[in-house]
Amino acid sequence: MTAPYFAEVAALMGDPARANILAALMDGRAQTAKELAFVAGVSAPTTSGHLAKLVAGHLLAVEVQGRHRYYRLADPLVAAALEGVMALAAHGPRRHRPHAPGDAELRHARTCYDHLAGEVGVDLLSGLLGRGHLAPGPRDYRVTSAGAALLAEIGVDLAQAARQRRGFARPCLDWSERRPHLAGALGAALTARFFEKGYLARRRDTRAVTITPAGRRMFRERFGIDA
Amino acid sequence: MTAPYFAEVAALMGDPARANILAALMDGRAQTAKELAFVAGVSAPTTSGHLAKLVAGHLLAVEVQGRHRYYRLADPLVAAALEGVMALAAHGPRRHRPHAPGDAELRHARTCYDHLAGEVGVDLLSGLLGRGHLAPGPRDYRVTSAGAALLAEIGVDLAQAARQRRGFARPCLDWSERRPHLAGALGAALTARFFEKGYLARRRDTRAVTITPAGRRMFRERFGIDA
DNA sequence: ACGAGACTTCGGCCGCCGCCGAACCGATCG
């Protein structure tokens, strides 16, 4: 009856070019219109139109810097909604897609907006819980004293993460593993630290991340997981 | 580049008529093609086409019963994905929509697929947690011995709920409250019991549910919440 | 066996929207 509301949002996600753009921005980094035109596979004018629509629909935010315009996801909620739809798409009996190249890497380790996802991300969260560094709470996970010590060693500023306006330590359903990984301010801070210390390395044009040898060692020693 | 996958799913959700259909099925009940044609606001042939697409896309499942065809959501994951998109739509700076009639009722108490959502659903979960009937766990909530006693009094068969293939007791982000309510087999079993015992009553043509006087009393006594 | 009802298939219409090339605006750099 009353035109359901979410249809507009879903329609925005439903165009192939726009979906490519959104997928490219799922790693939380901002990108210029030109870069996005490339990933979208359409011309610059067409891309511009799509971007305008996505901004109008509050899926993207734009930041002007000189003659560049950087687009990024407007809100972690957008990433969450996209992951939900992806989970659905991934789950549906495989549509004629043996698996795309790079798919294995993506399933193994990738960024989800600004935190770590994929097999490694899921293992990380269950490792933290299993070793008693994190304890489940009613809404957010709670950092135990053992966990606080561990995170301090790694150099994560817990106080700052707790101050953020976003949720502190939330589960986020992983579309490939169908089990949660660690999201929220803590997930983001931890992941950022992994990049800073060279445990993880971004790759060009993909959300998949490389785990460096140092990272592999660290994951085993600190969290007891085989990355 | 590689056509992103989830675009097809999002596009299925993005048509107004189909969105109406999906929204109508969000309460977990199955409905006939004719009923759905009505809620979709389009003719029977058009509806038939939409339904076929939704089934092909694995968003809906169909069950033939005599000369009727009952359509329902194919999987709880579909409901979860839809809630995610709804959360996004509800959150985006209110689009020229002061609030639709019935909106208040919907926010207060409604079914989300097959479990209770809205203000009451969220309060129910936090009540269960606060009173120590449910304890957070790594994936599912755990029923404490006190909780098991309470649920037995109400007549919920815990063993049967635990046997189900779906998750046992999961949080589900509530789009109107933006806090989790209780989903999974336990959420469904509890909600079903509420309907059986006449604590809740369904209404026609809406996911909003009525809380009966007996239900109001029960919610206060058993769970300490003002419904 | 017949008619009614539920649902789908078919055929054709129409409008929306995605697409591009060309032109336009503004910032940067020589």
Add this chain to the structure above:
DNA sequence: CGATCGGTTCGGCGGCGGCCGAAGTCTCGT
């Protein structure tokens, strides 16, 4: 200042897809 580059706006084209009415299939009731 002109040249270049990033980005958007404009105008026009083309096709996908949603829509309906009519006709077809199947099931049930009687």
